[in-house]
Amino acid sequence: MVEISLTNTRTRTKERFEPIDPKNIRVYACGPTVYDRAHLGNARPVVVFDVLFRLLRHVYGEDAVTYVRNFTDVDDKINARAAVTGRPIRDITEETIGWYHDDMDALGALRPTHEPRATDYIGQMTSMIEDLVAKDFAYPEQGHVLFDVRKFPEYGKLSGRSLDDMIAGARVEVAPYKRDPMDFVLWKPSAGDQPGWDSPWGYGRPGWHIECSAMSAELLGDVFDIHAGGIDLQFPHHENEIAQSRCAHGTEVMAKTWLHNEMLQVEGKKMSKSLGNFFTVRDLLNQGIPGEVIRFVLLMTHYRKPMDWTAEKVREAEATLQGWYNLTDGIEADSSMDFLIVDALADDLNTPAALEKLHRFSSSSAARLKSGMRLLGLKDAEETDWWRTTIVSLSSTFSTGDTPLYLSEIVPFLEKWQQLRLAKNYEEADLLKKRLEGTGLSVIVQPAGPVAIVPHGFDPKLLEAIEL
RNA sequence: GGUGGGUUGGCGGAGAGGUUACGCACCGGAUUGCAAAUCCGUGAAGACCGGUUCGAUUCCGGUACCCACCUCCA
Numbered sequence: 001m002v003e004i005s006l007t008n009t010r011t012r013t014k015e016r017f018e019p020i021d022p023k024n025i026r027v028y029a030c031g032p033t034v035y036d037r038a039h040l041g042n043a044r045p046v047v048v049f050d051v052l053f054r055l056l057r058h059v060y061g062e063d064a065v066t067y068v069r070n071f072t073d074v075d076d077k078i079n080a081r082a083a084v085t086g087r088p089i090r091d092i093t094e095e096t097i098g099w100y101h102d103d104m105d106a107l108g109a110l111r112p113t114h115e116p117r118a119t120d121y122i123g124q125m126t127s128m129i130e131d132l133v134a135k136d137f138a139y140p141e142q143g144h145v146l147f148d149v150r151k152f153p154e155y156g157k158l159s160g161r162s163l164d165d166m167i168a169g170a171r172v173e174v175a176p177y178k179r180d181p182m183d184f185v186l187w188k189p190s191a192g193d194q195p196g197w198d199s200p201w202g203y204g205r206p207g208w209h210i211e212c213s214a215m216s217a218e219l220l221g222d223v224f225d226i227h228a229g230g231i232d233l234q235f236p237h238h239e240n241e242i243a244q245s246r247c248a249h250g251t252e253v254m255a256k257t258w259l260h261n262e263m264l265q266v267e268g269k270k271m272s273k274s275l276g277n278f279f280t281v282r283d284l285l286n287q288g289i290p291g292e293v294i295r296f297v298l299l300m301t302h303y304r305k306p307m308d309w310t311a312e313k314v315r316e317a318e319a320t321l322q323g324w325y326n327l328t329d330g331i332e333a334d335s336s337m338d339f340l341i342v343d344a345l346a347d348d349l350n351t352p353a354a355l356e357k358l359h360r361f362s363s364s365s366a367a368r369l370k371s372g373m374r375l376l377g378l379k380d381a382e383e384t385d386w387w388r389t390t391i392v393s394l395s396s397t398f399s400t401g402d403t404p405l406y407l408s409e410i411v412p413f414l415e416k417w418q419q420l421r422l423a424k425n426y427e428e429a430d431l432l433k434k435r436l437e438g439t440g441l442s443v444i445v446q447p448a449g450p451v452a453i454v455p456h457g458f459d460p461k462l463l464e465a466i467e468l
Numbered sequence: 469g470g471u472g473g474g475u476u477g478g479c480g481g482a483g484a485g486g487u488u489a490c491g492c493a494c495c496g497g498a499u500u501g502c503a504a505a506u507c508c509g510u511g512a513a514g515a516c517c518g519g520u521u522c523g524a525u526u527c528c529g530g531u532a533c534c535c536a537c538c539u540c541c542a
Contacts, residue, residue, distance in 0.1 A: 012472095030542075038542095045542050076540080156471095159537080165470050166538065184540085208540045230542030234472085237540075262473080263536060270536090300481070300491090305474075306535060313480070316492055344482095352482050356490040426501060433503085444504045453505090 002059045002339075004346045006226070007304060009234065009258040010158060014348055017257065019225055025056055025065045026224035028216045028255065030233055031115070033072040034096035035081045037280040038103050040294075040309060041230075041264045041271055047295055047377075048261050048303040048349065049228045050109040054377055055345045067112040068219050070212060071097055074118050074195055074205055089195055093117075103281040106291035107298075108377045114219050118211040122197050125206045125214040128248050129186045129199075137247040140201050141177040143189035149182045152243045158258065159235035184240050186210050209240035216254075217245065227255035234260055261303040267310055290386045292379055293318045299351040299376060322387040324358070324373065327366040329381040333374065334367035341372045351376065390454035393446070394418065409460040410441070414450045416468055417443065421450075435466045 004017040019025045029049045032042055049069075056065045073093040082089045101111075118125075129145050132138035137151045149155045149163060156162055167181050185207035190196030196203045216224065222245070229238065238258065245254040263270070266277040284294055296317040301307035344354040354376060361369035370380065381387070392410045413436055420429035433443045439462035442453040 009472095032542080033540090042542055160471055161538075162470090231472085232537060232542060235537060240540095261542070263542075265535085272541095302482075305481090308480090310480085312492080316480075320491075347483090350482070352480095352490085356482070359490055421501075424501075430502070442504065445500075445502095446505085447499095 002342055002346050004055065004059065005348055006257055006259060007348050008256075009260050010253070010255075015257075017225075019060065020223065020256065022060055023064050025060055025226075026220040027053065027056070027065065027067045027226040027228065028212070028220055028224060029067070029069045029112070029227075030212060030229040030237065031069040031071050032096075032100060033075045033077055034093045034100065035075065035078040036096065037282050038100055039271065039278060039280045040266070040284065043104070043107055043281050043294065044264050044298055044303075044307065045228065045230050045261045046104050046109050047107055047298045048351075049259070050107075050377055051299070051345060051349055051351060052226070052228070052259070053110060053112070054375065055342070055349070058342060058375065059346070066114070066220065068114045068116065068216065069112040070215055071100075071115060071117045072208070072211060073097075074211075075208065079194055083193075099282070103285070106285055107281065107295045108291060108379055110377070116215045116219060118206070118215070119195075121211065121215050121218060122206065124218050125210045126187070126197075126199050128210065128214050128217070128244065129206075131248050132186065132244065135247065137243075138186055139179070143202050143204060144177050144185055145187040145201055146178060146183040147186055147240065147243060148179060149184070149243065150180055152247055154246075155182075155243050156239060158239050158242055161235065161239075184209065184236065186244070209237055210244060212237075212241050213244040213248070213254075216241075217249065222249035223251050223253060224255050226257045226259060228259040229261075231260040231262055259303075262306045265306060265308045268308055271309075288386075289314060289318075290321075290384065292321055292384060295378065296321055296355075299355060302352055303349055320359075321378070324362055324369060325381040325384070325387040327362060328370040328373070331366045331370055333371040334365065335371040337361070337365070337368045338371055338375060341375045345375070386456055388456045390458075392452040392454060394449050406454060406458065406460050409463050410452050410454070412468060413463065413466070414443075414452055418450050421445075432466075436463075439463055439466075 005014050006017050007014045027049075029045065032038055038046075049067075053065060053067045071093070073089075078089055078092060081087075081092055085092070105111075129138060132147065133140060133145065136148075138145055138147050156166070163180075163182055187199060187201055187204050187206055187210075189202055189204040194205065196205050216227070227238070227241075242254045245251070265271065266279075269275055269277060271278050281294065285291060293314060297309065297313045298307070300313060300317065340357045341354050344350045344357055347353070354372070358369055358372050358376075361372055374380070390406070392406065392414065394411065394414055413432070417429055417432050417436075420426075420432065436443050436452070440455050440458055442455075444451055444453070
């Protein structure tokens with residue numbers, strides 16, 4: 001059995017992963033609030049924890065892993081979106097969930113075992129809140145229900161904060177219904193057209209944190225193996241989840257292992273709308289950057305380090321993948337050296353180290369490369385075609401797939417170019433070559449003669465403007 | 469202010485107390501009208517100051533700088 005080690009935020013150490021039940025490993029990751037397209041920062045944890053999911057399935061068996069990622073479909077940002085657009089909330093959340101699936105599928109992320117929606121678990125939330133009130137960990141006040149942080153001595157342990165320090169430096173307004181400034185909302189009243197449900201505390205809606213506690217308990221149990229999310233969720237979201245779940249269930253831990261990925265930056269700066277470097281996964285796909293390339297870039301940096309998204313990395317990833325796809329197209333995969341990749345991933349999801357192994361395979365065995373790429377969730381060459389090119393030459397022409405050949409359009413130019421070259425009229429030959437390259441073609445000389453490399457998506461109409 | 473993390477060659481980015489990371493770029497060679505592609509090869513590092521050690525970029529302490537969170541953004 002491969003020994004997996006993971007950096008556990010809860011204990012601040014890298015430790016060996018030992019499943020509670022090797023036949024049913026239970027993982028929960030915090031999913032998106034569905035009010036808009038997923039941005040690139042949302043994609044990082046999705047890809048990172050997809051690698052974890054794949055690794056666990058590889059090691060323990062495909063049916064031995066239960067992976068839950070929620071959709072937060074009740075939230076004030078969604079309400080705001082509904083108010084601005086005049087659309088029903090359900091329309092917005094349905095549409096956004098569809099987008100999310102499209103975009104994450106494009107990145108090669110497997111669908112989790114369960115993708116629960118918060119609004120389908122309101123009953124579980126209210127019973128959990130009732131339980132917390134009954135056990136005196138929470139108190140109702142002015143239509144709200146609040147968690148009483150002073151009742152949970154270990155509050156702040158996950159993020160290494162003390163209540164008193166946080167209050168000293170807090171910039172939050174203290175609501176009048178709170179006993180302690182750090183008390184957080186489990187339930188809050190709804191008015192007007194805000195979404196709401198009947199509850200023992202009146203018509204209202206849940207606070208943000210309770211949904212993850214209720215859904216993870218329902219689907220994974222009171223204690224489960226791994227809870228994952230972005231480092232920005234460590235406080236307060238995960239801290240609050242732990243407080244709720246442990247107090248309600250009376251357990252020593254909520255999850256044995258807590259994993260947090262570091263944040264994403266763009267060209268060295270935090271991604272933000274004001275800096276103009278904010279973009280969604282869909283924006284990148286629409287620019288023609290393939291999903292596999294986005295995935296590759298995300299895998300180039302270890303998940304616990306801040307990662308910088310740059311155009312240079314995109315270029316590098318695309319060139320590398322194109323080369324690997326050319327090597328592995330039509331090749332039968334050889335899994336005999338997979339353990340090298342698995343070992344790298346088992347060492348705290350070291351994806352850069354795994355990529356290094358793939359680079360080594362690329363110069364020794366395309367069959368092993370193909371198998372290794374699958375382990376990282378990179379599509380097979382046959383499943384995608386953006387990397388394909390067509391080679392047009394005067395003697396023989398072939399295409400790496402179903403790409404059109406453009407023989408009649410291109411060959412006359414190659415013949416002309418060859419004539420000029422044989423006549424040593426290099427000035428005109430170079431001019432012609434430059435014009436051809438302006439259409440996206442690459443024109444080169446091989447031992448057998450001139451050759452044009454036609455990229456995927458080439459537009460032959462561009463050739464009409466060039467004089468023969 | 470509090471808490472956590474980081475600083476590796478031109479760039480990206482890992483591991484390891486002493487043995488080539490790897491990729492991109494660069495340079496040299498093969499090849500080439502030029503170029504591209506491909507193949508082969510060389511060089512290049514660990515913020516600063518101390519400490520531990522036979523030996524540290526790798527462990528410990530300090531300094532500087534950077535980043536994140538504390539503001540229901542992954």
